[in-house]
Amino acid sequence: MPNKFFGQRKSVLFVDDDESLLLLERIRLERAGYEFIGALNGVEGLRYAHDMQPDIIMLDYMMPGLSGKEVFLELLQSPIERLRHTPVIMLTAKTDNYTEQRALLELGLSAYLCKPFGNHELLNIIDNVLVMSHIKERNRILEREARRSWVGTIKALISLLAVKDGYTCEHSSMVAELAEMLARGLNLSEVEVTNIKLGALLHDVGKIGVPESVLRKSGELTPDETEVMRLHVDHGERALEGIPQMENVHAIVKHHHEWWNGNGYPLGLKGEEIPLGARIVAVVDAYDAMTSDRPYRKRMPQATAIQRLRAGAGVQFDQRLVEKFVECLLASDAERTRSINYSFIEELHNVA
Numbered sequence: 001m002p003n004k005f006f007g008q009r010k011s012v013l014f015v016d017d018d019e020s021l022l023l024l025e026r027i028r029l030e031r032a033g034y035e036f037i038g039a040l041n042g043v044e045g046l047r048y049a050h051d052m053q054p055d056i057i058m059l060d061y062m063m064p065g066l067s068g069k070e071v072f073l074e075l076l077q078s079p080i081e082r083l084r085h086t087p088v089i090m091l092t093a094k095t096d097n098y099t100e101q102r103a104l105l106e107l108g109l110s111a112y113l114c115k116p117f118g119n120h121e122l123l124n125i126i127d128n129v130l131v132m133s134h135i136k137e138r139n140r141i142l143e144r145e146a147r148r149s150w151v152g153t154i155k156a157l158i159s160l161l162a163v164k165d166g167y168t169c170e171h172s173s174m175v176a177e178l179a180e181m182l183a184r185g186l187n188l189s190e191v192e193v194t195n196i197k198l199g200a201l202l203h204d205v206g207k208i209g210v211p212e213s214v215l216r217k218s219g220e221l222t223p224d225e226t227e228v229m230r231l232h233v234d235h236g237e238r239a240l241e242g243i244p245q246m247e248n249v250h251a252i253v254k255h256h257h258e259w260w261n262g263n264g265y266p267l268g269l270k271g272e273e274i275p276l277g278a279r280i281v282a283v284v285d286a287y288d289a290m291t292s293d294r295p296y297r298k299r300m301p302q303a304t305a306i307q308r309l310r311a312g313a314g315v316q317f318d319q320r321l322v323e324k325f326v327e328c329l330l331a332s333d334a335e336r337t338r339s340i341n342y343s344f345i346e347e348l349h350n351v352a
């Protein structure tokens with residue numbers, strides 16, 4: 001029997017205002033080994049769906065009150081994750097609207113079944129849809145696990161950086177907040193904003209590979225020490241190698257010390273050759289460094305830091321970004337703390 005394929009009895013919620021059809025389908029499906037749940041209208045169907053969480057839902061398209069389409073759209077919005085992914089088959093007449101039918105398939109409807117249908121046709125489509133749904137569910141689980149380990153890797157890197165150098169870690173957290181503010185001010189897409197924020201958080205992760213004698217030196221670095229410090233962009237790039245979906249983050253880690261006029265490192269890229277995310281991080285990184293207390297100097301007032309950024313516009317920084325950053329900064333009254341905020345990384349996890 002098809003429903004035994006998965007090793008347990010499957011339940012079918014059948015929503016149709018035709019009582020005689022429900023009776024017939026109950027007999028057919030129970031005979032085939034399914035657990036049958038019948039509902040005579042959309043409201044009842046939704047209630048049973050939430051209460052019993054069936055394995056598959058059959059919806060009559062044309063029903064008085066809530067239509068099959070409306071029930072399906074409600075299910076897609078359900079707070080219960082399992083229900084949002086429960087396969088739904090829509091029962092239609094041959095004359096129904098094909099454009100709308102296609103639109104519902106794109107929203108995730110599993111299949112249509114045209115009325116009238118025979119026993120074999122019914123069991124066949126339920127079987128096929130259950131197999132497809134089983135495969136999709138397995139893929140969802142695998143994707144979620146992959147994402148969880150991806151997020152775990154990022155958190156591990158940040159924790160290592162926190163152990164190695166607490167200041168850099170707190171500074172990176174602030175840079176991430178400021179980079180997000182600027183990226184939003186530039187009306188970038190949500191995906192771009194998230195990548196830039198992640199890149200900003202990890203921009204100095206390569207400092208894990210810099211000796212503490214150099215990293216924590218309070219005086220000026222010697223030329224040799226400067227070279228050692230500069231290597232943090234390469235260490236960072238290597239640390240992220242092999243972690244998937246990090247292409248845009250790589251670019252930020254590698255190029256956040258490039259200068260607009262080409263005098264930066266590691267490659268001496270110029271102007272818009274420098275990836276946008278790296279140019280954003282360059283501005284906010286400098287701002288946060290100037291406005292942070294360090295053991296060897298007090299922080300600068302905001303106005304002085306803005307003046308310095310403007311002086312560096314067109315030389316070290318992208319002028320357009322400096323002006324946008326100043327505009328966003330002066331308009332923002334957001335409270336920013338130096339504590340590490342992992343919540344957006346958790347959100348990345350939940351996207352799956």
Ligand SMILES: [Fe+2]
Binds near residue numbers: 203204232256257
């Ligand atoms: Fe850096």
